[in-house]
Amino acid sequence: MRPSEAHPQSLESLHGDIWNRLGQATSDLSHPWRTPTLATAGPDHPDARIVVLREVDLHERKLVCFSDSRTHKVAGVRIQPAATWCFYDPVSRIQLRARGETRVHVYNSVTRLYWEKLPHSSRRLYATVPRPGERILAPWEIPFGDHPVEQFAVLVTTVHELDWLQLKPEHHERARFRWDADSWEAHWVCP
Numbered sequence: 001m002r003p004s005e006a007h008p009q010s011l012e013s014l015h016g017d018i019w020n021r022l023g024q025a026t027s028d029l030s031h032p033w034r035t036p037t038l039a040t041a042g043p044d045h046p047d048a049r050i051v052v053l054r055e056v057d058l059h060e061r062k063l064v065c066f067s068d069s070r071t072h073k074v075a076g077v078r079i080q081p082a083a084t085w086c087f088y089d090p091v092s093r094i095q096l097r098a099r100g101e102t103r104v105h106v107y108n109s110v111t112r113l114y115w116e117k118l119p120h121s122s123r124r125l126y127a128t129v130p131r132p133g134e135r136i137l138a139p140w141e142i143p144f145g146d147h148p149v150e151q152f153a154v155l156v157t158t159v160h161e162l163d164w165l166q167l168k169p170e171h172h173e174r175a176r177f178r179w180d181a182d183s184w185e186a187h188w189v190c191p
């Protein structure tokens with residue numbers, strides 16, 4: 001049986017559905033895809049951590065998160081821009097991996113746009129004098145500096161591959177979408 005006969009959803013509508021879900025995750029605070037895992041390669045070892053998905057752009061194929069410019073992940077993607085975002089929804093049992101190249105913006109026109117919209121309570125997160133991961137005496141004794149905007153980083157991943165997996169009782173379904181020059185190439189793949 002061809003995939004189109006076995007599956008009521010076309011790859012094209014599935015692709016639209018993926019970007020819709022990503023878009024919803026940026027505005028719905030309880031959406032499970034709002035807090036994906038971002039995996040990066042370096043600088044000294046592979047690492048993975050939760051981030052908040054801040055913005056999605058289907059046409060530009062972009063995923064955006066914020067970070068402190070002094071973090072391990074920022075140092076890592078500066079050396080090796082290849083990164084993977086992993087999303088999981090335990091209710092629908094859908095996993096999405098989005099692979100792409102990540103660019104770091106610090107103290108430029110891009111960061112200024114997002115900084116303007118950031119509540120003051122969030123801005124404070126970027127004002128710590130100690131670097132993220134640096135040893136401190138106690139969490140309640142952290143000194144804060146006066147120039148948090150200079151430590152605010154925006155990470156933008158341009159996605160070139162989406163790997164979608166849905167677990168189902170009868171059979172699992174997996175599809176891969178690859179950006180090929182100017183369009184998405186889509187295939188069903190064996191889970």
Ligand SMILES: Cc1cc2nc3c(=O)[nH]c(=O)nc-3n(C[C@H](O)[C@H](O)[C@H](O)COP(=O)(O)O)c2cc1C
Nearest residue numbers: 035047049050051052065066067068071072073074
């Ligand atoms: C729910 C949740 C959301 C988080 N969101 C972010 C985020 O948007 N950006 C970020 O840099 N760290 C975020 N963190 C903290 C990271 O997971 C991580 O601990 C921190 O960024 C240091 O990571 P690194 O040393 O690998 O760079 C979040 C953690 C949790 C638990």
